[in-house]
Amino acid sequence: MRNIVVQKYGGSSVANTGRIQDVARRIVKFKRLGYKMVVVVSALGGTTDKLIELSRQITKYPSEREMDMLVSTGEQISVSLLAMAIHKLGEEAISFTGSQVGIRTDSSHTKARIIDVNATKILKELEKNRIVIVAGFQGVSLKQEITTLGRGGSDVTAVALAKSLNASVCEIYTDVDGIYTADPRIVKNARKLDKISYEEMLELASLGAQVMQPRSIEIAGRFKIPLHVRSSFNDKKGTVISEEVKMMEKVVVSGVTVNKNEAKITICDVPDKPGAAAHIFKVLADKNINIDMIIQNISRTGATDVSFTVNRDDLLKTIRTAKEISDKIGAEGVTSDDDIAKVSVVGIGMKTHAGVAAKMFTALAGKKINIGMISTSEIKISCVISRKKAQDAVKALHKAFNLSKKAIVKER
Amino acid sequence: MRNIVVQKYGGSSVANTGRIQDVARRIVKFKRLGYKMVVVVSALGGTTDKLIELSRQITKYPSEREMDMLVSTGEQISVSLLAMAIHKLGEEAISFTGSQVGIRTDSSHTKARIIDVNATKILKELEKNRIVIVAGFQGVSLKQEITTLGRGGSDVTAVALAKSLNASVCEIYTDVDGIYTADPRIVKNARKLDKISYEEMLELASLGAQVMQPRSIEIAGRFKIPLHVRSSFNDKKGTVISEEVKMMEKVVVSGVTVNKNEAKITICDVPDKPGAAAHIFKVLADKNINIDMIIQNISRTGATDVSFTVNRDDLLKTIRTAKEISDKIGAEGVTSDDDIAKVSVVGIGMKTHAGVAAKMFTALAGKKINIGMISTSEIKISCVISRKKAQDAVKALHKAFNLSKKAIVKER
Numbered sequence: 001m002r003n004i005v006v007q008k009y010g011g012s013s014v015a016n017t018g019r020i021q022d023v024a025r026r027i028v029k030f031k032r033l034g035y036k037m038v039v040v041v042s043a044l045g046g047t048t049d050k051l052i053e054l055s056r057q058i059t060k061y062p063s064e065r066e067m068d069m070l071v072s073t074g075e076q077i078s079v080s081l082l083a084m085a086i087h088k089l090g091e092e093a094i095s096f097t098g099s100q101v102g103i104r105t106d107s108s109h110t111k112a113r114i115i116d117v118n119a120t121k122i123l124k125e126l127e128k129n130r131i132v133i134v135a136g137f138q139g140v141s142l143k144q145e146i147t148t149l150g151r152g153g154s155d156v157t158a159v160a161l162a163k164s165l166n167a168s169v170c171e172i173y174t175d176v177d178g179i180y181t182a183d184p185r186i187v188k189n190a191r192k193l194d195k196i197s198y199e200e201m202l203e204l205a206s207l208g209a210q211v212m213q214p215r216s217i218e219i220a221g222r223f224k225i226p227l228h229v230r231s232s233f234n235d236k237k238g239t240v241i242s243e244e245v246k247m248m249e250k251v252v253v254s255g256v257t258v259n260k261n262e263a264k265i266t267i268c269d270v271p272d273k274p275g276a277a278a279h280i281f282k283v284l285a286d287k288n289i290n291i292d293m294i295i296q297n298i299s300r301t302g303a304t305d306v307s308f309t310v311n312r313d314d315l316l317k318t319i320r321t322a323k324e325i326s327d328k329i330g331a332e333g334v335t336s337d338d339d340i341a342k343v344s345v346v347g348i349g350m351k352t353h354a355g356v357a358a359k360m361f362t363a364l365a366g367k368k369i370n371i372g373m374i375s376t377s378e379i380k381i382s383c384v385i386s387r388k389k390a391q392d393a394v395k396a397l398h399k400a401f402n403l404s405k406k407a408i409v410k411e412r
Numbered sequence: 413m414r415n416i417v418v419q420k421y422g423g424s425s426v427a428n429t430g431r432i433q434d435v436a437r438r439i440v441k442f443k444r445l446g447y448k449m450v451v452v453v454s455a456l457g458g459t460t461d462k463l464i465e466l467s468r469q470i471t472k473y474p475s476e477r478e479m480d481m482l483v484s485t486g487e488q489i490s491v492s493l494l495a496m497a498i499h500k501l502g503e504e505a506i507s508f509t510g511s512q513v514g515i516r517t518d519s520s521h522t523k524a525r526i527i528d529v530n531a532t533k534i535l536k537e538l539e540k541n542r543i544v545i546v547a548g549f550q551g552v553s554l555k556q557e558i559t560t561l562g563r564g565g566s567d568v569t570a571v572a573l574a575k576s577l578n579a580s581v582c583e584i585y586t587d588v589d590g591i592y593t594a595d596p597r598i599v600k601n602a603r604k605l606d607k608i609s610y611e612e613m614l615e616l617a618s619l620g621a622q623v624m625q626p627r628s629i630e631i632a633g634r635f636k637i638p639l640h641v642r643s644s645f646n647d648k649k650g651t652v653i654s655e656e657v658k659m660m661e662k663v664v665v666s667g668v669t670v671n672k673n674e675a676k677i678t679i680c681d682v683p684d685k686p687g688a689a690a691h692i693f694k695v696l697a698d699k700n701i702n703i704d705m706i707i708q709n710i711s712r713t714g715a716t717d718v719s720f721t722v723n724r725d726d727l728l729k730t731i732r733t734a735k736e737i738s739d740k741i742g743a744e745g746v747t748s749d750d751d752i753a754k755v756s757v758v759g760i761g762m763k764t765h766a767g768v769a770a771k772m773f774t775a776l777a778g779k780k781i782n783i784g785m786i787s788t789s790e791i792k793i794s795c796v797i798s799r800k801k802a803q804d805a806v807k808a809l810h811k812a813f814n815l816s817k818k819a820i821v822k823e824r
Contacts, residue, residue, distance in 0.1 A: 017469035051489065057429035058493055059500045066499075069492035069507055073485035077463065080481035081470055087478075088471045095481055099511075100556055144512055 004126070004167040005030060008040040008136065008158035012175040013232035014078050015045035017085075023173075023232060024085035027131060031091055036126045038165060040136040040158040041082055043074025060316065064109035068138075068148045072097070075135035075154070083133050093131040096121070098138035098146075103157060105139035105147045108288055112139055112147035114156065117164040134161065151313075152213030159216040163223045170225055173232035174211055178239035179204065181403035182256040186394045189404035193254065194237075197244040200254050201227075203346040203380040217241065244348060252356060253347040253401040258390050262292060262309040263338035264373070265322055269303035270331045280306060280325050287321050289314050293342075293375045293384065303332070307373065309384065312338055340372065341390035344382040345397055357381050363400035367392050416538070416579040417442060420452040420548065420570035424587040425644035426490050427457035429497075435585075435644060436497035439543060443503055448538045450577060452548045452570040453494055455486025472728065476521035480550075480560045484509070487547035487566070495545050505543040508533070510550035510558075515569060517551035517559045520700055524551055524559035526568065529576040546573065563725075564625030571628040575635045582637050585644035586623055590651035591616065593815035594668040598806045601816035606649075608666065609656040613639075615758040615792040616667050629653065656760060664768060665759040665813040670802050672753045674704060674721040676784070679734055681715040681744035692718060692737050699733050701726050705754075705787045705796065715744075719785065721796065724750055752784065753802035756794040757809055769793050775812035779804050 007027065014020050031037050051071050055062045062070075079095035086093035102118030125132045136154025139147045149156050155172060162170035179201065180190040196204075198221030205214045211229055220227050220241065230238025270276050277296060284291060294308045310318045315338060322334040343364075350356050360381055364371060369392065373384040385393055398404070419439065426432050443449050463483050467474045474482075491507035498505035514530030537544045548566025551559045561568050567584060574582035591613065592602040608616075610633030617626045623641060632639050632653065642650025682688050689708060696703060704721045722730045727750060734746040755776075762768050772793055776783060781804065785796040797805055810816070 017466055021470065054429055054489070054493055055496060058433065058496045062496045063499055066492040066495045066507060069488060069495075069509075073488045076481060076485045076488075077466070080478040081466060083478045083481075084467055084470045084474045087475055095478060097481075097558075100558075146509075146512075 003035050004038060004165045005035045006038045006040065006158050006162040006165065006167045006170045007173060008154055008171065009042065009173045009232055010154065011042045011045035013173050014041055014082065017081065020081050021085045024082060024089055026232065028086060028089045028091050031131055037131045038122060038161055038167070039082070039131065039133045040154055040161060041075060041078045041133060042136050042154040044078050047074040047077065065145060068109045068146050072138040072146050072148055075137050079133045079135045086131055091131055092129060093133055094125055095133040097135045098157065099140035101134050103139035103160070105141055105149070107141045107143065107145065107147065109147055111150040111288055112141070114139060114149070114160050117160050119164040122165060155213040155216035156219065159219045159225060162225045163219065169228055170220065171228045171230060172212060173230060175231065175233065176211060177231045177236055178229050179211060181254065182394055182398045183258065186391050187398040190398065191404055193239050195240050195242065196254065197348060198241060199244070199379055200346055200348055201241045203344070204255050204257050252350055253345045253403065255346050256394050256397045256403065257344050257346065258394050259342045260387060260390060261312050262340060262342055263312045263315045263336060264307055264309050264340050264384065265318055265334060265336045266305050266307040267322055267326050267334055268305050268332040270306050270329060272304050276329055277306060279329060283325050284318070284321060287317065289318050289321065293373050295373050339387045340384050341387045342382050342384050343390065343393045343397065344380050345401060346380045348379050350379055359400055360397060363396045364393055367396045369393050415447050416450060416577045417447045418450045418452065418570050418574040418577065418579045418582045419585060420566055420583065421454065421585045421644055422566065423454045423457040425585050426453055426494065429493065432493050433497045436494060436501055438644065440498060440501045440503050443543055449543045450534060450573055450579070451494070451543065451545045452566055452573060453487060453490045453545060454548050454566040456490050459486040459489065477557060480521045480558050484550040484558050484560055487549055491545045491547045498543055503543055504541060505545055506537055507545040509547045510569065511552035513546050515551035515572070517553055517561070519553045519555065519557065519559065522560055523562040523700055524553065526551060526561070526572050529572050531576040534577060567625040567628035568631065571631045571637060574637045575631065581640055582632065583640045583642060584624060585642060587643065587645065588623060589643045589648055590641050591623060593666065594806055594810045595670065598803050599810040602810065603816055605651050605666065607652050607654065609760055610653060611656065611791055612666050612758055612760055613653045615756070616669050664762055665757045665815065667758050668755065668806050668809045668815065669758065670753055670755045670806050672799060672802060673724050674752060674754055675724045675727045675748060675750035676719060676721050676752050676796065677730055677734055677746065677748045678717050678719040679738050679743050679746055680717050682718050683742055684716050688741055689718060691741060695737050696730070696733060699729065701730050701733065705785050707785050751799045752796050753799045754794050754796050755802065755805045755809065756792050757813060758792040760791050762791050771812055772809060775808045776805055779808045781805050
């Protein structure tokens with residue numbers, strides 16, 4: 001089928017019934033331009049948090065299977081309301097849960113991965129000239145259990161659908177105008193990027209730009225699905241995420257990001273035996289805990305501290321697990337610190353340009369900001385710093401790399 | 413499997429997370445006494461109304477399919493929270509939506525009827541020694557659409573499950589201690605009934621006793637499933653609903669009820685041709701509108717008024733439909749009145765005892781209450797009166813039939 005557009009609307013775009021009606025008008029406008037519309041919707045802004053709060057009133061450690069039953073209701077509410085709003089505008093629309101529409105996942109509750117998407121049902125509804133509305137963030141396991149895809153999972157749903165339906169574009173509607181060189185709330189003269197590559201976006205997202213879910217960008221990149229990140233509050237063009245384009249090669253650093261959603265955990269005095277680290281991270285992986293940075297200090301005394309960062313949501317679970325590991329392997333105990341932030345600079349070509357790291361560390365030092373952990377990749381450098389220094393760090397880095405100007409000339 | 417108990421908890425029994433934890437404790441107590449527990453839960457008190465209000469903010473005439481998508485989330489929230497609360501008490505529990513557990517219905521959205529229940533999944537979980545928690549009020553159609561069973565549908569779910577699982581009892585937990593001879597909020601000396609027959613309960617329920625859903629009592633009666641209506645706020649014995657027992661034959665009137673949920677609609681000056689009434693009620697039935705009382709005045713002029721009552725929820729839809737019918741058949745138009753109440757006296761043996769109707773009309777006349785419509789059955793007499801006279805009527809009737817005393821002696 002031709003001309004299929006997948007649109008995804010986040011929680012702030014459907015925060016209340018007024019916003020839902022705005023979104024309905026936008027969808028109907030696209031439909032009347034001749035597009036086949038498939039729309040993925042998140043829960044009404046705040047709903048998921050309210051549901052999580054209910055579970056917290058009952059238990060600190062809810063079953064993940066039951067959490068998925070609980071929070072998946074959020075999207076079911078928004079899709080049905082959006083369908084009603086579209087009906088009112090005189091177009092046919094039908095809403096589906098992830099389960100109904102065949103978004104099949106593995107059984108990792110609260111963090112499920114999509115196995116495949118059965119596009120047949122959607123295509124059949126599109127043939128009937130209907131707008132198809134799909135609950136984001138959720139799927140169904142082979143055992144017919146409701147699963148959810150983790151934070152930002154609605155983006156994953158949208159991209160997976162765009163792939164399965166061979167859509168011409170996947171538009172991600174949000175409450176910002178696009179991707180900026182830094183958070184505009186922190187850096188006043190941050191600049192909106194017209195285009196960005198999947199790789200850069202991936203680093204920006206996983207580092208806390210909080211506009212798109214990293215897994216969704218991975219999938220989009222793998223299948224070359226053009227993404228368009230734009231605002232549901234206006235009609236401005238946003239940022240197109242696609243394959244690397246020529247201009248980008250000339251830019252070294254394309255953005256600065258900060259992530260305040262991580263916490264640091266240290267297992268102290270781990271006996272320095274082969275396989276100790278492997279054991280630690282295998283147990284954590286078995287518990288489905290995603291690790292970000294890892295640092296192991298050099299051992300002088302036959303024991304060593306192993307530090308790593310995890311998402312703050314996983315902190316309690318991780319501490320419990322780390323304590324069990326510590327006891328098992330004869331370490332001295334576990335400490336944790338959630339008063340941290342991770343600042344990063346991102347850019348393609350960074351690796352082939354000397355001095356980016358030096359410039360970053362100098363800029364932080366100039367603001368008397370201590371660096372706790374460092375990690376690097378092909379296209380980013382990240383530093384863990386004190387949480388309260390996060391804003392100063394971002395501002396300093398944005399300035400040091402001159403990001404408020406379109407940098408067509410090579411840096412340094 | 414032996415010793416299966418089905419318990420149903422209504423919205424007030426799970427009004428908040430504190431109440432959910434109370435309910436969990438009660439369920440676990442039963443479980444530890446050796447019962448196999450299957451629990452049906454309604455939405456948290458007030459949730460369904462909040463969801464309906466959201467839909468109203470968007471449209472007056474929501475698609476019924478989408479309404480089912482929307483409101484079915486209420487029970488999904490409560491079952492998952494209840495499962496968490498039971499886990500916390502150290503027992504295994506698993507929650508299911510109506511769809512997951514195989515409550516198959518027809519496709520009449522918002523008023524679906526159960527076709528059958530696939531008990532296999534539940535029995536399998538019970539064998540694993542788990543408490544099974546099922547979302548009330550909802551099912552799944554053959555097209556895999558989510559359906560709901562209409563007001564009080566959770567009772568229907570509970571009774572249907574009790575039947576399919578061959579349960580030894582179906583307990584209906586609510587916020588009252590049992591079935592009373594009249595609403596204790598209206599009649600101070602109303603008396604709790606220890607036992608009542610399905611037939612009497614059926615009339616009491618369908619007439620607005622609002623404790624149990626009529627369809628659930630029909631099913632229970634058809635399959636002789638003992639029901640026990642009791643409070644989730646204490647451990648008192650409630651009212652057992654079972655086959656007619658000897659004592660009951662001696663009682664003429666067992667209760668007085670009032671229903672304020674109906675509205676009256678009149679199609680004026682309907683041409684007095686054969687098939688006119690048939691046409692009217694066929695069209696209404698096709699729209700899935702349930703009619704309660706019907707009155708057609710005698711025609712002197714070749715045209716006649718047809719009046720009937722419907723549930724107030726269906727009022728807008730019914731007026732629209734009635735207007736279409738009126739245009740089609742050349743009637744003069746449609747009037748409606750939702751300022752009405754229906755009071756009824758109910759009792760087995762009423763038919764074989766003269767004077768019950770006369771006593772009822774006399775009692776109402778004594779309070780200067782006009783009677784609008786009258787309908788009678790084997791075991792009840794109902795009168796439509798002005799809404800504001802409803803309480804007076806109930807008090808007068810309760811007194812006239814001497815219901816505050818256990819009436820073992822025959823009423824006149």
